[in-house]
Each structure stands twice: as C-alpha cells, then as structure tokens.
Amino acid sequence: MVHTRRRHTLGIIAALFASGAASSVLPAAAQTTGQATSFPSRPIRLIVPHAPGGNSDTFGRILAQKLGDRIGQQVVVENRPGAGGTLGSAMVSKSPPDGYTLVVADNGTHAIAPTLYGAKLSYDVFKDFTPITLAATFPTVIMIHPSVLAQNVKEFVALAKSQPGKLTYSSAGTGNGSHLTVELFRAAAGGLDMVHVPYKGGAPAVQALLAGEVQLSSVSVNTALPHIQAGKVRALGMASMKRSPALPDVPTFAENGIPFEADSWLAIMGPPGIPADVATKLNQEIAATLSQPETQERLAKIGLVVVASPQSGLTDVLKRDVAKWGKAVKDSGAVAD
Template identity: 45%
Template sequence: MSISLSRRALLAMLGAAALAPAYGQDPYPNKPVTIVVPFAVGGSTDLVARLIGDQLGAALGQPAIVTNRTGGGGVVGWSNVARAQPDGYTLLTTEMSFAIAPGLVSNLPFDAKKDFTHITTAVQVPHVLVVNPKVPAKTVQELIALAKEKPGQLFYGSGGNGTNTHLAAELFKDSAGDLDIVHVPYKGAGAVLADLMGGQVQMLITSLPTALPHIQSGKLRALMIASDKRSPALPDVPSAPEVGLPRMDIKFWIGFAAPAGTPQAAIDKLNQSIIATLRLPASQERLGQMGLETIGNTPAEATQLVDQEMSRWADVVKQRGIKVD
C-alpha cells in the first residue's frame, strides 16, 4: 500500500515538473510593447507608427505604446533600441535616415547592420521634385536647361545636411550632368516650404505627402515623381524614367526593427501582426489618404531593402562629398 502511494506521489511530482514550464512561461507577448520613434511627434514616421500602434495592440493582445526619443538626427532613438533587451518588447521605426546614417556618420554608437533585426517594411511613398511656380520651367528638362544656363543662380532647399531631401537633390544634380544648383539647408523639410513658396529657394525634392497639399493648391509645381512609375495622387506628373532620369527612383519607406538577438518567434509574431494591421480597411483608407503605399514584406525582404539602401546612399555621400555639420 505504501509502495503504491509512493509511486503515485512520484508520478504526481514528475507530472507537475513537466507541466511547470508550460505554466511558468507565458506566450509572447505578455506585457506592453514599446515602439520607439526617433523623431518628433507629427512627422510621417510618427504618424505611421501611431496609426499602426493603435491597431497593433489588438493583433498582439497587448498594448503597443509609441514613444518619441528624439535627438542627433535620429541617433538617440536608434541607440536606445540598439541597447534595449532583445526580448521583443522594444521596437524601432526605421526609415531612409536610418539607412543614410552609416554612410554619413563615421562614429555612430552602434552597428547599423549588426545591432538590429528587421521585422517588415510597412509603407513606402515616392519623392516628388517641386519648384516655385514662378520658375520658368514647366518640365524637368527645362529645369536642367535653366540650371545649365544660370550656374550657381538657382537654389534648392533641404531639411538639413545629410537628410533625404539633401541627398535626393544631390543625386538629381549628379544624374542630370553635375548641375550647379546651390544647397540651402533648413531645420526640417517643413521649414523649406515657406521659403520655397516665397521664392527664396526655387526647388525641393521631398516625400509626396509633404508637398502634395501645396501642389494641389497651386502653390508649388510638380515636375517629376521620383519613382519608377507615376503616382495615382498626381497622374499627370511624369515618372523619373519618363524624363530620362531612371536613377531618381527614390522612395521614402518606413519599417520596423528590433534589437539583434530578439527571438525568431517574436519577430515572426510581430511580422504577422503588423501585416494584419496594415491590411485592415481602416488602415488602408488612412494610409491612402496620406499618399502611402502599404508593403508588409518578410523580415528577409525588409533586411535586403535596408542593406541595399545603405549601400546606395553611402555611394551618393561619397560621390558628392557630403559632410554633416
């Protein structure tokens, strides 16, 4: 009798031990997820992060909290996530500046290729070349001819040295035959718009959502969609290949990443959940209103895109001799 009881007790103990991990380890996620935006509230990256974050909580079963960690042109936010625990609870919004930085800043406090695992590219949108309506150029070719006729007399604005608006314009100058158009850096692409519409600078290449309202109001003239195809938002504006500048396929993209070493199961769960969020009718409608195209690719595809962008912009920085302040 005592032997039987002992065996039962032993079996019960072994059963409890076997079940303990299942009850002791809650499935991912079991607490809120933080999404770090390295830029200020209200920008394109912040708006997309908040739009997705609002819906992502339902897909994950836990809140997704967006926090802005600004400074250093993105370096503060990027560094914060690079140092975070690789447990799937701290995410980073990535975009063009993240891919530009390694070729531009020699002493980044992290390794942009090794310290992050990419989850997905969420959205993309083309850039657009716009000019002040008083500029006597109705086409890109006329603008190129004008720049050659008046070297050093035309000015383009950018959101600052090393930004996407700066590098895009330098790529345009190079692609069009090393044009002499003078760079005027501002603190943010939004700051350029007032002077562009006022005529202090004549040209800007920026993401489509930034310029679209001013194009539609007639305050700016769009000469080219910097993409391999036309945009439904501006169907009458030619694409880069149509004007003979195929290198000017420049898409502003926003993605999500996590610290390197994050478990693959968490990366896969996040990938599936973000894609599900992107496919919601409400998300599609809002992103469409912003002029954004949804992507939702795999982690491998997102990684390939970032690697290609890093290589591309490093070449532009080197070829054009671009330096940061």
C-alpha cells in the same frame, strides 16, 4: 526487475516535468515555440526616434492603436528624438531581445546615417537589429517655383546646364533626405551645378520655395499636394519607381530618361537576437494589421503606401539603400554635426 526499473525511470521523468526542471533539457526549438505561443503577454514599447507630429510619429500611433486591438495587448508609443533619430534607434539596439521593444526605423536612421555619421554612429544597421518588416513607403516629388522658365524636367535640366551655379534648392538640413534626393537627381541628370541652401526643418525649406527664395525643393507627396493644387509650385517629377495615385499626371524621372528613385520608407525593427519565432509572429501580426482596409485608408491620408514585407524584404532594401544613400552622402560632402 526490468519492470521495476522502468517504473522508477518513468517516475523520475514525471517528477522533472512536474517541477519544471525538464525545460532545461528540452530542445531549443520546443522552448522557442512556447515563447511565440505566449507572446505577447505584456505591453509592447514602440519607439519613435523623432519628435511628435512627423510621418514616423503619425504612422507609429496608427500602427500602435490597430496592432494593440489585434493582439490584445497595449502598444505604447514613446518619442525618443535626437541626432536625426539615431539616439532612439541606438537605445532599441541595446534593449533586451524579447520582442517587447521595437523602433520605427526609416531610411534616415538606417540607410543614410551609417555614412553620414560614420564612426560616430553607435550601432551597425545589419548586426545590431532584428528586421521585422518594411512597413510603408512615401513617394517623393521634386517641385519648382512657378517663376522658373521650365515646364518639364528636360527643360529644367537644359536651363540648369546653361546657368551653372545659379539655380538654388532648399532642404530640411544638410544630409537630410530632402537634400540627398536632389543630390541623386543632380547626379542622374549629368551633374547639374546647383547651390544647396539648407534650412532647419522641412517647413521653412518649403516656405523658402513658396516665397521664391530658392527655385527647387523635394518633399513627400502629401506635403507637396496642396501647394501643387493651389498653383504655388510646379511638380517637376516623381523621384519614385512609379507614378503616385495622388499625382497621376506627374511622370517619374525615369520616364524622362533620368533613372533614379528616392522614396523614403518606414520599417519596424527590434534589437538583435529576438527569437526567430517571436520575430516571425511580429511580422505576421504587423502585416495583418497594415493590410486592414481602415489602416491603409488612414495611412494613405498622410501619403504612405503600405508594403508589409517579409523580414528578408527589409534586409534586401537595407543592403540596396545603405549603398545608394551612402554614395549620395559622399558625393554631397555632407557630414553630421
């Protein structure tokens, strides 16, 4: 009788597995492991929340091509610009948490925006996203027009203090990273009194400096390099923790006793609730892709330095930078339109 009951029970279990009904009673860990094993089984959407042509777009397209080759699935780049990148980011925050929709986030969309937009921002950068990886950084250099009577940062600080309210600086727009980088510099240098002249984009802001309409501006190294090499501008200092290989003779501001850094960064994030094993697989595959010599070489040409952090590394950077850039926004008085 006991053997008959055992055979009957085993028969029921076998039937459950055959019908697929057993999945409802399997432990959650077993089911999520299955998700990671089969992921990805269809194309991944990579949302670039800015217009084509910028750093995040170029980075996204390089990553999409190389990652797609590695995982055997197409990675499709979609540009969803608007409101400083917050519209595309918001869309991703509300996407299904299956790992098939990701965003190329940056310090503008996820470190500056919380303070700049305040209650207008429709997402919480900590609660409404799954961090995947801090992908890359691009160092920032502050440069001055050759007509400025200062050969180094100490001389510039002395000049600015002797002429309060007379020196001007350009930016790509109020609340933009180029604006706030100079705000961090002004504060770290003892509260320099300078006049901000915002432009509608990075190109006209740089052109204003080249034309001598303003005395100072901050841009990424790859943007500044040809102008520095041509002698059209002079590098004042690196707003980074270390010198740039592209400008090895330009010291950091910290080396000159002005401790601040304003590196910009690019990260990969997804909507909240992506299964842990899928997020881990995405982190591993993206990190492996970014570590390929060819990928690093292509990114280096646009001034990007690969980081490929663990997920926790991105969370740590967010915690640090939301506070840092938030203070810069408040100190500048910038408010989003």
